[in-house]
Amino acid sequence: MSSSDDVITVKVKSLRHPQATELRLRKNQTVLEVKRAVGELLEAGDNYVRLIASGRMLAPDSALVEQFCPPLQDGSYLHAAVTAKPSPGLLQRAAAVSLSVYLSVRPSVRPSVCLSVCLSV
Numbered sequence: 001m002s003s004s005d006d007v008i009t010v011k012v013k014s015l016r017h018p019q020a021t022e023l024r025l026r027k028n029q030t031v032l033e034v035k036r037a038v039g040e041l042l043e044a045g046d047n048y049v050r051l052i053a054s055g056r057m058l059a060p061d062s063a064l065v066e067q068f069c070p071p072l073q074d075g076s077y078l079h080a081a082v083t084a085k086p087s088p089g090l091l092q093r094a095a096a097v098s099l100s101v102y103l104s105v106r107p108s109v110r111p112s113v114c115l116s117v118c119l120s121v
Helices: 031-041 090-105 111-119
Strands: 007-014 021-026 048-053 077-083
Parallel strands (some): 007 077
Antiparallel strands (some): 007 021, 048 077
């Protein structure tokens, strides 16, 4: 069992739930575990949850809560952005649009190099 020093209570807010709701976290939880807990708390269903603390997005999903700078502490606020999951191919379409805009501004760049970089995201 973890000691009380390993557990913090944060306040979660979102646009759909502007009233802060408390959530207890272990410092050794991953971001993905916290996202799932927040998703259940906010009844997000199958939607995508992004978490922001002190103006920084909590990422990557494999990172531990205790690794964030500034660190989350008792009473810290987590802002949850709940959105629909992106459709398959959305990133590729966004990359293609970004590439076409970039090439219109910088025509001397080889498109094949940019395209392989953009699509590897």
